Amino acid sequence: MSALMQEMSAKALKLNIPLSVQIDLTYRCNERCVHCYLDHHDHGEMTTAEITHLLDEMADAGVFILTLSGGEIFLRKDFFELLEHARRLMFCVKLKTNAVLIREREAARLRDLGVDSIQISIYSHRAEVHDAITLIPGSLKRSLDAIRFLKSQGLKVTIANVLMTQNAQDYPGVRALAAELGVECTLDPTVTPMMDGDRGVLNLGADQNMLRQVFRDTSLVGDVEEFCAIPAKPGEDDLDATPCSAGHTACYVSPYGEVFPCVQFPLPTGNVRQQRFVDIWRHSEQMNDVRSIRLKDLTTCPSCTHVSNCTRCPGLAYLEGNMRGPSSQDCGKSYARTGVPSANMLAKERAGINPLQGNSGSASLVQIRVLPVVTSATA
């Protein structure tokens, strides 16, 4: 993030402005990635009118960065109409897509509309591995072709990869491929649990062995000694920090109008089909609860060795059953990095439980409810 962007974020934080919002336009998808956390059936997505109205409300509320994702955004027949509306409102628009449906014509249109950047998921440089993850034969080829179309239009493209047992040894190949295509590349070492709390997909994720290998790969982490160093003890101010931007300068809206702090933090805080976006952002009891949390308020983490530099995602903690609790997946990453167990791991070991086992918090999670469309909401 540039210094100016950091300054703007700090200002937005102080003024309680949702600078950055992700809208998932649909959960329908033309791929069926084995690790995906979504239910792909359409349970009544927002209509074109509802979304354009939402975009108007978001612009009024000060939202600047708009990320459009899903599911697969190009499955929406009104996608370009929505994109045009968003650009008329001068959002900085970022897209997340598998790009399978992007050809020259779509790439040109994206360029004409001034999309800021496009993130495309590529799981391997080898078709047999990538296609076995997306479960769509030929998908790697189509995604790569799309990257070339987008690049030829001068658009900024990033490849996003997720570390899993199936593709664990292929991430260097993906990086090489990205370099060849002239695009940036990111690697996410975390598989997200299902939104309803089902943690089965985590078995596809990287184990300690893979994580240790990845965290010692200098081409990924830079200075390994620095990256894997045990952090210094937190200062007084460190524990006053907010856990992340969710609920502070960022949030998320589902295809059904549900507002969550983040796509990976599916705590229902309100529905834009029933309330104004800005009212949910400012006055939702649940959103304000999230907003009140500081590191010192967490149940287990404040006393942990890793508290000052852990990657702890509050959403993952929520999916384990307690948004003030630990995130076992992040304990695993801290452990793989440093060899020092987290406070949560030590507590579990002492209780006789697998130290890296996440709590199955699904009993306390609210299932995603689909509310009936209320036409007066848009009045």
Next chain:
Amino acid sequence: MSRLYVARNPRVAARSLDGEMMIMSGRDSTLFTLNKTATILWQSADGTTPLDEIVEHRIVSEFQVEAAEALQDAETLARELASHEILQISEEPFPQRNNAAGESRSGESR
């Protein structure tokens, strides 16, 4: 002397934050912020109102400055913004696009 016309470049991303415009250039995503005067200029740049009128009605009255100097400064500012592809400058009015949303909602956060 020919009049200058200014128009917001539709390729940027922009939003008002605490009364000042944040603008992301469409060319390379560089982020800029505009101070109060530049923000007024930006929000008034509809492509059909001449720059001197914008200065007279929105800047001179607001800031109690000399008209001639203000216009000079505004021109310099406009050219600078144009160099970053944030504004477009022309000696002719710009043909009107369907920019209704852009005018009423340049992102004032209420």
Next chain:
Amino acid sequence: MPQLATDVARLSLVIETGGMPVRVNTTDHAFLALLQDRYAGFLSPSGNEEQAEIEFDVDLGPSRFADPNAVVSVAQHQGRWKLERGDFRAEWEPASRRGWIRQTANPYSIDAVLRIVHTLVLARQGGFLAHSASAIRNGKAFLFAGVSEAGKTTISRLAPPDATLLTDEISYVRKDVGKHAGGYIAYGTPFTGELAKLGENVSAPIAALYLLAKGTENRIDPLPQAEAARSLLANLLFFAQDEELVQAMFHSAFEFVSRVPVARLTFVPDARVWELIR
């Protein structure tokens, strides 16, 4: 065609804690290297035939064993102990001292198996593993017990240069059958908490067990034996679902507190507390 299974190289190392050597066999070079790194300082040279070794074959395999959220199960059946947790499965036969472990390539599963096996052996000898830090000063060992955040790691960090740290998390206690019979000995272990520094592989007779409490002054308050025994029991590492061994553990705890002074150590988290420990 090259021969397969029988030609796989047997890689092996011996981890010795509390004077008890445990040989670990694996066929995976990377895992062996991981173990060498993890237990450095506690590795015995191979071929030491003096001490009867406990021996485990490690089989690296898939990641799901028992119910992931269940507490570890440690039970014996017809002379074999069966250990099961979400991340490993193991069996061990005390008579032959041999067993196997099935787990993924990670250091914490085998760590747990080693600790459990040590507790099973120690239980029959009046010894135990306890959730406590321990350190040697002036030739004497001191134990510092407590729950997480009670201060085990803190007091370990504050130890002066003339104190030798044995562990910040899991203390190893055996009955002294040698020249100080009737007393107890504390051994260094590779079982660390958050300190990330392995204990030293040395031992000393135990002078006192302190139960930690953070406070505004440094003071030592002796505890009556009944309370001492209760506190010690709360800090023991023991998972076996076995009547006989549970009874043995109770007996061990009571015997320990009757022979070793136990006190509450209230302390301010700075180095001055160590002035009381000599």
